[in-house]
Amino acid sequence: xxxxxxxxxxxxxxxxxxxxxxxxxxxxxxxxxxxxxxxxxxxxxxxxxxxxxxxxxxxxxxxxxxxxxxxxxxxxxxxxxxxxxxxxxxxxxxxxxxxxxxxxxxxxxxxxxxxxxxxxxxxxxxxxxxxxxxxxxxxxxxxxxxxxxxxxxxxxxxxxxxxxxxxxxxxxxxxxxxxxxxxxxxxxxxxxxxxxxxxxxxxxxxxxxxxxxxxxxxxxxxxxxxxxxxxxxxxxxxxxxxxxxxxxxxxxxxxxxxxxxxxxxxxxxxxxxxxxxxxxxxxxxxxxxxxxxxxxxxxxxxxxxxxxxxxxxxxxxxxxxxxxxxxxxxx
Ligand SMILES: *[C@@H]1O[C@H](CO)[C@@H](O)[C@H](O)[C@H]1NC(C)=O
Ligand SMILES: *[C@@H]1O[C@H](CO)[C@@H](O)[C@H](O)[C@H]1NC(C)=O
Numbered sequence: 668x669x670x671x672x673x674x675x676x677x678x679x680x681x682x683x684x685x686x687x688x689x690x691x692x693x694x695x696x697x698x699x700x701x702x703x704x705x706x707x708x709x710x711x712x713x714x715x716x717x718x719x720x721x722x723x724x725x726x727x728x729x730x731x732x733x734x735x736x737x738x739x740x741x742x743x744x745x746x747x748x749x750x751x752x753x754x755x756x757x758x759x760x761x762x763x764x765x766x767x768x769x770x771x772x773x774x775x776x777x778x779x780x781x782x783x784x785x786x787x788x789x790x791x792x793x794x795x796x797x798x799x800x801x802x803x804x805x806x807x808x809x810x811x812x813x814x815x816x817x818x819x820x821x822x823x824x825x826x827x828x829x830x831x832x833x834x835x836x837x838x839x840x841x842x843x844x845x846x847x848x849x850x851x852x853x854x855x856x857x858x859x860x861x862x863x864x865x866x867x868x869x870x871x872x873x874x875x876x877x878x879x880x881x882x883x884x885x886x887x888x889x890x891x892x893x894x895x896x897x898x899x900x901x902x903x904x905x906x907x908x909x910x911x912x913x914x915x916x917x918x919x920x921x922x923x924x925x926x927x928x929x930x931x932x933x934x935x936x937x938x939x940x941x942x943x944x945x946x947x948x949x950x951x952x953x954x955x956x957x958x959x960x961x962x963x964x965x966x967x968x969x970x971x972x973x974x975x976x977x978x979x980x981x982x983x984x985x986x987x988x989x990x991x992x993x994x995x996x997x998x
Contacts, residue, residue, distance in 0.1 A: 694931060696889055698923060703728035704865035705891075705965050708839045709973030711769035715739050723976030724996055725756055725765065732758040740821045744813035744841055746772070746787070751813055751841055755825040762832045766849055767821060769970070770840030787902070788913045791877060796857030803855070804876030805850065805913040807902075811842070814848040822849060826858060833861040839969050840898060840961065843869025843890070847881065847918065854884035864888040867964045868896045871915035878918040878939050887916065892945045894926045896960040899945060907939065916940060928957075928965050960963060 710724030718736070724735045725932040734756045749771040755781075756765040762972030795801050827834070828885040834853060838846035843866030850864045862885055869890050873881070881888070892899045905914040917939030934941040962968055972978075 676966060677725070682769070683727065695887060696920075698931070700863075701865050701889060701922070702892060702942065702965050704837045704863075705839075705867060705967065705969070706834065706977045707765055707767045708769070708837045708842065708865075708867055708964075708969065709969050711838065711842060712970040712973030713753060713976065714784065715741065715752060717974075720974060720976040721754065724973055726937065727977045727979060728972075729758070729761075732763065733760045734758045737825050738821050738904055739925050740817060742813050742816045742820075743809075744845060745809045749841070751817075751845055753817055753838075753842070753845065755821060757825070757829065757847060761830075763827055764826055764832045764834050764906040766825075766834065766836045766846070768838030768842030768845035768849070770838070770842045785878070787875065788897065788915065789875065793852060795853050796853055801855075802894045803851075803880040804878075806873040806876045807844065807871075808878055810872055811849055817845070818849065818852060823854075825955050826853070830858050832859065833856045834859055836862060837866060839867040839871070839964065843867060847872050847885075850885050851881050855880070860884075865891060867891045867969065868893060868898050868961050871900050871917055873916070874912060874914050874920070875910045875916040880914050881918045882939075884935070889920055889922050890917065890939075891922045891924065891964065893928070893960045893964055893987075894947070895948050895957060896962050897957040904940065921945065922963040926960070942978055961977065 673819045702722055706724045706728040706799055710721045713720035721736060721739075727759040736754055736756045739752065739754040741750045743749065751768055751770060753766065753768040756761075787808050789808045789811065789940045791802050791803050791811060793803045793808040826834070834850070836846045838844070844918065846864060846866050849867065852860050864885055864887065866889070890899070901915070902915040904916070905911060908914060911917060919934070919939045921932055921934035921937045921939065922945050923942060923944040925931070932944055940946055945962075962970065
């Protein structure tokens with residue numbers, strides 16, 4: 668009897684050990700955390716004057732952290748002068764900084780804009796922690812200019828006195844590109860190495876060399892892709908020389924979700940163009956649902972969801988169903 672019990676306990680322990688190792692091998696991707704970041708990304712879509720909606724999205728993710736928004740700003744961030752909006756929020760309680768970027772509302776416009784965006788890639792020189800200028804590959808000139816503008820006017824003034832904080836950086840669409848570049852600058856300039864990035868539907872922001880630099884200094888970065896969202900495939904890979912200098916190339920780590928967000932594939936953590944993930948879908952296969960997929964993440968219409976203050980309708984319904992089932996069970 669005791670022997671069986673011992674065996675059972677041993678098996679349980681083994682299971683727990685396997686579970687822990689299984690989870691840690693995922694290099695920290697947590698869907699729960701990704702959904703928290705999505706609320707922050709959505710918060711950037713709240714009207715710039717709507718303090719309530721923005722705060723509400725933040726509080727849905729971090730109800731007890733006492734985050735307060737320091738600054739909201741807009742700047743042109745693409746070829747057509749579309750405005751990207753961003754905000755910085757601080758929790759002195761948990762010593763965290765949120766930097767969240769939104770893109771344009773028009774996914775259709777993005778599609779035409781990026782289908783021929785190769786010429787927009789320029790040499791990117793960044794200053795490292797010792798003050799040396801380093802060529803870190805190529806990046807999209809519009810995103811780069813917008814990042815620098817926001818850095819000077821908002822990011823640097825907000826984080827300068829908070830170098831020992833943890834940085835939660837996120838963005839949807841063009842906002843994802845801005846998030847990547849901002850996270851890179853914070854890490855490369857050695858402001859902090861406590862940086863967590865989740866982006867949603869991010870277009871290609873730099874080339875292979877940039878992807879390498881980015882991954883080296885921002886290892887905690889997840890690029891969530893909704894099935895055949897077309898924007899992460901733009902600007903398109905150069906079929907003849909995808910890894911060439913100045914050719915668009917993704918940074919890892921893609922998290923590739925199925926259409927209804929019930930499962931995901933964890934893609935390569937070293938190669939941003941993992942052909943077992945969204946790249947396997949041919950360019951012409953995006954179909955009419957492309958725009959829908961780009962604008963919807965974790966089953967939320969991101970911009971509308973954020974404007975409304977991230978109402979938790981879905982789980983309210985689930986909760987009600989559970990409650991009713993329980994009541995009927997006990998009747
Ligand atoms: C701000 O957003 C909330 C949703 O959270 C909405 O109810 C409210 O009407 C908005 N306020 C203004 C001034 O637009
Ligand atoms: C970019 O910078 C690198 C290193 O400084 C240089 O070798 C390369 O020729 C530059 N490329 C372009 C297109 O200017």
